[in-house]
Amino acid sequence: MSIDRITALLEKLTSNTCTWQEKKELFTLIESVDDPQLKAVLEAAWLQYNQPVHNLSDYSSRVILDNILQRKQPIRVLFIRKWRAAAVAAAAALLIGISIYKFTGTPSATKEPIASVSDIKAPVTHKATITLSNGQQVPADSISAHQLVMQGQTKVVRLANGEIVYQPQGQHDEILLNTLTNPKGSQVTSITLSDGSRVWLNAGTSLTYPVAFSGRERKVTVSGEAYFEVAAAGDHKIPFSVNIKTNQRDSSLVTVLGTHFNIKAYEDEADTRVTLLQGSVQVDHQQQGLRIVPGQQATYADGQKIYVSTPSTDDVVAWKEGLFAYQNNSIAQVLRDAARWYDIDVVYAGKVPADTFTGEIPRTATLTELLQILQMSRVHFRLEGRRLTVLN
The missing domain is CATH 3.55.50.30 (Phage tail protein beta-alpha-beta fold)
Known part of the structure; x- marks a missing residue:
């Protein structure tokens, strides 16, 4: 068969x-x-x-x-x-x-062998760290369901598959920010934010986010490459915004309500690429605003207009697979x-x-x-x- x-x-x-x-x-x-x-x-x-x-x-x-x-x-x-x-x-x-x-x-x-002293294996472990609101850095793989990190009224746990999950236990009186950093040479790592949205981080990527979302917005900041599956915002339609910022480019903003999309914005890349798989997103960059539909990719760099193309979305998110x-x-x-x-x-x-x-x-x-x-x-x-x- x-x-x-x-x-x-x-x-x-x-x-x-x-x-x-x-x-x-x-x-x-x-x-x-x-x-x-x-x-x-x-x-x-x-x-x-x-x-x-x-x-x-x-x-x-x-x-x-x-x-x-x-x-x-x-x-x-x-x-x-x-x-x-x-x-x-x-x-x-x-x-x-x-x-x-x-x-x-x-x-x-090939006719010519690679000149090599020793080979380098692909990463097999997660090396991600979480920077807590007080500045303490916690290796993500040191967190488990039985060893909880508390941030205000939110539990931070790590599932058996390695995913980091934020579980709100009550209301927060202040906004506490955490940063998940997945360094070079690390396996892809994933996180579930307090609203149920899931994010996958490629190697060399960081994500800064509130421990618990409150008010009329859900806003995070990313550098590197990340894939988002944004949870629906309920009856209030609270938008989910991603601030994209690198040392080489001014910040840009991606705003959604509930959707799947990929962002690639490494510091050593000449441009930023936002690719939409499901739903709808609004891309704002340097006085420009553009809404893309599933299958489209918005590419832009400083001083240039946003360019829209239709790449293979399978190829765009293949890193996650x-x-x-x-x-x-x-x-x-x-x-x-x-x-x-x-x-x-x-x-x-x-x-x-x-x-x-x-x-x-x-x-x-x-x-x-x-x-x-x-x-x-x-x-x-x-x-x-x-x-x-x-x-x-």
Whole structure:
């Protein structure tokens, strides 16, 4: 049954009709199925799909087919939906990525190995801290349902899945602010605010919020990348506002009533991106105001008008689902995201590569595994400790 399902999903994959959920199902099945037929299924799919129109080089084709036919020891992680190299079509590369993921002992699809002293693993723990209203910093993983932190009349607990939850027990006489900081090199962390709204914080992100909301507004401040699921405000329609502020840009404001949206506003990014998945949001920035609808993304920077686009929302929030996901993004963008996830410093020995990348890489991959994939775009690296040098 599993082999039949994999075959059906591969057919949808190669015809570009596979949904995001089906791709996730396919990756899961390939990882879990222990059936000798699987190797033949992948081989047949690759041979069927490796047509001249994809312009795959002879060298790459031989390496990939060798990986499918001869290698037997699976690596822990290394699958992608598609990567961009000068001569590799994106859809074909997806199948390549699956094949390499399952049947290679080491990534070997590039001629030049990565110069590396030691590899860096993906973060496996939560390193988030909560700064309480009195300035005390509490490691989030030190809080449990049985070891409560009290902030005024609000209990702060940590669930078994790691989520931080604020549970109001009464009225607050004053506004107490807490800050949840999720540093570089930390797993994604999540929090449920006192009104029931949930927020997920990517690595290198901080969120400042009242211990308990009161009055006629619900307002928080974010820096970095966060995904919001805002709870409905009840009969009073109290708006939920997110103040976005970095050292490089003036603050901007996102106002909603009840909705799902993603904000990416790191200090080392040139612009801020607000992407709406459900509901409606109002984006205000430097005398500009714009309302976006689901599927739209508002992008803006200092001195520029707000630009509206319609990216793949699945790719935008893939970080929350454990994936790096890109559509024609620059290598520099990919490396900025990697720097926050793996807690590394990225430097360039020469010019910043102009290459772009399209693909999905699991966030459980080691840094070297990720770099092996990027090298398919003819970009090369040297890793020394936590310093990554781009050699191109």
